[in-house]
Amino acid sequence: MGMEKTTSKKILTFGLVLLLLVVAAGAPLYAPVYTVILLTSILMYMIIAVSWALFSGPTGYISLASAAFFGAGIYTAAIVGKALPLPLMIGAGALVSACLALLVGALTLRLKGIYFVMFTFGLVELLLHFILWWEVTMSGTTGRVVPPAGNATVFYAMLIILAILVLTVFMIRRSRYGLALSSIGENEEAAAHAGVHVTALKIIVYAVSALFMGAAGAAMATRWTYIDPRIAFNPLVSFVPVLMAIFGGIRPLYGPIIGAAIFTYLEEFLITRFPYYYMLIFGIFMVVAILYMPDGLVGLTQRVWKKMSRRNHADT
Amino acid sequence: MSRPLHRRNSTYTKGHPFAGASAPVVMGSHMMVTILDIVISGLLLGGIYAVTAVGLSLQYGVARVLNIAHGEFIMLGAFITYSLYTRLGIDPLICFAICGPVVFAVGFVLYRTLFTRLRNTSPTPGAFEGNSMLACFGLLFIIQNVAILIWGADMKGYTYLAFSVDFWGARFAANRLVTLGFAIAICLVFYLFLANTRLGKAIRAAAQDPDTAGLMGVRIHRVLALCFGFGALMAGLGGALISISYQIQPTMGLEYTMIALIVIVLGGLGSIPGSFVGGLVLGLVGSIVTHIEPGLSLVAYYVIFMLLLLIKPTGILGK
Numbered sequence: 001m002g003m004e005k006t007t008s009k010k011i012l013t014f015g016l017v018l019l020l021l022v023v024a025a026g027a028p029l030y031a032p033v034y035t036v037i038l039l040t041s042i043l044m045y046m047i048i049a050v051s052w053a054l055f056s057g058p059t060g061y062i063s064l065a066s067a068a069f070f071g072a073g074i075y076t077a078a079i080v081g082k083a084l085p086l087p088l089m090i091g092a093g094a095l096v097s098a099c100l101a102l103l104v105g106a107l108t109l110r111l112k113g114i115y116f117v118m119f120t121f122g123l124v125e126l127l128l129h130f131i132l133w134w135e136v137t138m139s140g141t142t143g144r145v146v147p148p149a150g151n152a153t154v155f156y157a158m159l160i161i162l163a164i165l166v167l168t169v170f171m172i173r174r175s176r177y178g179l180a181l182s183s184i185g186e187n188e189e190a191a192a193h194a195g196v197h198v199t200a201l202k203i204i205v206y207a208v209s210a211l212f213m214g215a216a217g218a219a220m221a222t223r224w225t226y227i228d229p230r231i232a233f234n235p236l237v238s239f240v241p242v243l244m245a246i247f248g249g250i251r252p253l254y255g256p257i258i259g260a261a262i263f264t265y266l267e268e269f270l271i272t273r274f275p276y277y278y279m280l281i282f283g284i285f286m287v288v289a290i291l292y293m294p295d296g297l298v299g300l301t302q303r304v305w306k307k308m309s310r311r312n313h314a315d316t
Numbered sequence: 317m318s319r320p321l322h323r324r325n326s327t328y329t330k331g332h333p334f335a336g337a338s339a340p341v342v343m344g345s346h347m348m349v350t351i352l353d354i355v356i357s358g359l360l361l362g363g364i365y366a367v368t369a370v371g372l373s374l375q376y377g378v379a380r381v382l383n384i385a386h387g388e389f390i391m392l393g394a395f396i397t398y399s400l401y402t403r404l405g406i407d408p409l410i411c412f413a414i415c416g417p418v419v420f421a422v423g424f425v426l427y428r429t430l431f432t433r434l435r436n437t438s439p440t441p442g443a444f445e446g447n448s449m450l451a452c453f454g455l456l457f458i459i460q461n462v463a464i465l466i467w468g469a470d471m472k473g474y475t476y477l478a479f480s481v482d483f484w485g486a487r488f489a490a491n492r493l494v495t496l497g498f499a500i501a502i503c504l505v506f507y508l509f510l511a512n513t514r515l516g517k518a519i520r521a522a523a524q525d526p527d528t529a530g531l532m533g534v535r536i537h538r539v540l541a542l543c544f545g546f547g548a549l550m551a552g553l554g555g556a557l558i559s560i561s562y563q564i565q566p567t568m569g570l571e572y573t574m575i576a577l578i579v580i581v582l583g584g585l586g587s588i589p590g591s592f593v594g595g596l597v598l599g600l601v602g603s604i605v606t607h608i609e610p611g612l613s614l615v616a617y618y619v620i621f622m623l624l625l626l627i628k629p630t631g632i633l634g635k
Contacts, residue, residue, distance in 0.1 A: 060442070062446055062449075107626060108625075110626075111625060111626075111629065113442060113445070114376075114382060114445055114585075115625055115629050117446075117449070118577060118581065118621075118625065119622060119625045119626075121574075122574075122578075122618050122621050122622050122625070123622070125574055125614075125618055126615065126618035126619065126621075126622065129614040129615045129618065130615045132611075133611040133612055133615060136611060137611060235570065239450075239453050242450065243450060243453075243454075246450065276465070277461070277465075279460070279461045280457065280458055280461035280462065280465070282457055283454045283455065283456070283457025283458035283461065284458060285454075286450070286451070286453065286454030286457065287430065287451050287454035287455065287458070290447055290450050290451045290454065291430065291433060291434065291437075291451070
C-alpha cells in the first residue's frame, strides 16, 4: 500500500509542478506588467535560495558569498553586455561566477564552521571595495549601463534558469552524489573514510550553486540597466536568501522556493504599504522566524500535522 | 579645523568614515615627521578598533554569539552621545556614564530573552552559532531602522575639543588624542576587571568551558548574558569615542562590525589581549595604506583578513 501511495503522490506532485509552471509561464500574456516584474523578483530570490540550499543545506557549511556570485554575474553582464546576445551574456555571467566559486572553494578547503562563514562574507566585501576602488581610480566611472531587455524576456530567462536549477538539484539529490553530500554534513571525516571524495565534491557542488547565482545576476542586470558596485555586491543578497531558505525549510527542495515566494511578496507588500517601517518589520519577522520556526515552514506544518493525526488516533 | 579634514576622499568612500581620516596636518615634510604621523594616526584608529573588537571578542569568544549587529550597538552609543551633547549640552566624556549602562542593559536583556531561548532550542552548539548569527542580522535591521526613525538617515557630527596639539613637530586634534587615551584606558580597566575580580574569573571560566564552569558553581546563563552585555557596553563606549572625532550615520554599523570581526580574527578568536593588539595593528596597517593609496585601506583589511583565515586562522595571539 505504501508503494502505491508514494507513486500516486509523486505523480500528483509532478502534475502540480507542471501546472504551476504552465500557469507561471503564461503570466506575461495575461498578467499586468507589475505582476510580471514582481514574479521576476520572486524567481530571482528562488534561484538564489535554492542554489544556496543546494550546497549549504546538506553540507551544513553556511556560505555568505551569494552576493559575490550574484554580483559577479551582474558585473560580467555589464562588461560584455554590449558585445554579446542575451543567452551568451547569461552564460558568461554563470561561467565567471562558477570560476570564482572554484577558486574560493579551492582556497577554503580547510576552513570549517564560523571561519568559513567569515571568509565567504569577507569575499563579498573585498570584491565590493576592490571594484569600487578600481572603477573610480582605473576606469573613472562609478556605474555602468547594461543594455536593457524587455520585462517578459527577463522573466522567461529567470524561469528557464529556475527550471534547469530545480532539475539539476533534483538529479543531484537522487544520485549517489546527493547522498555523499549529506554524509559530509553528518560527519565529514567518516564520509572521507567511507570513500567519498570530500574535497572535490564540495568544490564542484559549490561551483554549480554559484553557476546559477551568476546566471540569475546576469539576467537581472538587464532589467536594472544601471548598476554600480554597491548595487551589484549588496550584502543583503547574501543574507536574505539564507533566511528565505530557513524560513521555508532547508531540507526539502520546495522549502526554499516557498520561503522565497513568501518573503519576496512580504517585502513588496511592506515596501508599498509601510515604506518607512518596512525594514523594521522585516527585521522583526526575521527574528521571529528564527526563534519560533527552526525547521522552517515545512517543519512547522509537519509538526502541526503530526500533532493533529496523533489526536485523531487517540480519539478513535 | 578637524571636520573638513575627515571628509576628504569622501567621493568613493561614502560608507567608510575612516578612509582618509587619518591624515593629520603635517608641519614639516621631514621624513621622521611623516613616519610619526602615520604611526600616531594608526594608533588613533587602532584604539577605536581595539575597544569595539574587545566587545565583539567577548560576545563571540564567551557567549558564542557572532554578533553581526555589533556595529549597531556602536552606532547607538554614538547617537546617544550625539543627542546628549547637542540637545542637553552634556560633555561627551560624561556621556560615557550614561550611554554605557543604557547599551549594556539592551545587550543584557537581549541575551536573557532572545539568545537564551535560541540556546535552549538549538540542538547543537554549531546550530546555535548559525541561528544566533541570523537572529543578529534581524536585530541589525531592527536597531538600524529604529535609529533612522529617531535620528534620520543623514550624516551627523559635532565639534568637541577641536583644537590642535603639537607632537614633536606633527599636529593632532586634541579630540583624537583624548579618544586614544580613553580607548586605551577602557581596554586596560576591562582587562584588570577580567583578571582580578570574581566575576572576571567566572567569565574566563565560562570562556574555557561553559558546561564545566556551570558545574563549578558559575551561574552560567547569567554570566553569558553579562558577557553579551559587556560586549554591547564596549561597543557603546567605542561608538561614543567615534562620535567625538568622526561623522556618524545610522547605517555606519556594518562597516565597523566587519572591522571588529577582522580584528578579532587577527588577534585570535576569544583572546581579549589579542583583540587589543589586533586593533592597534590593523589601525597601523590602515594608516600606512591610507598614506599610500587612500581608497585601498578597506581592501587591505579584507586581504589581510582572508590571508589570515587561510594561513593562520588562530590569529597572532591565539592558541
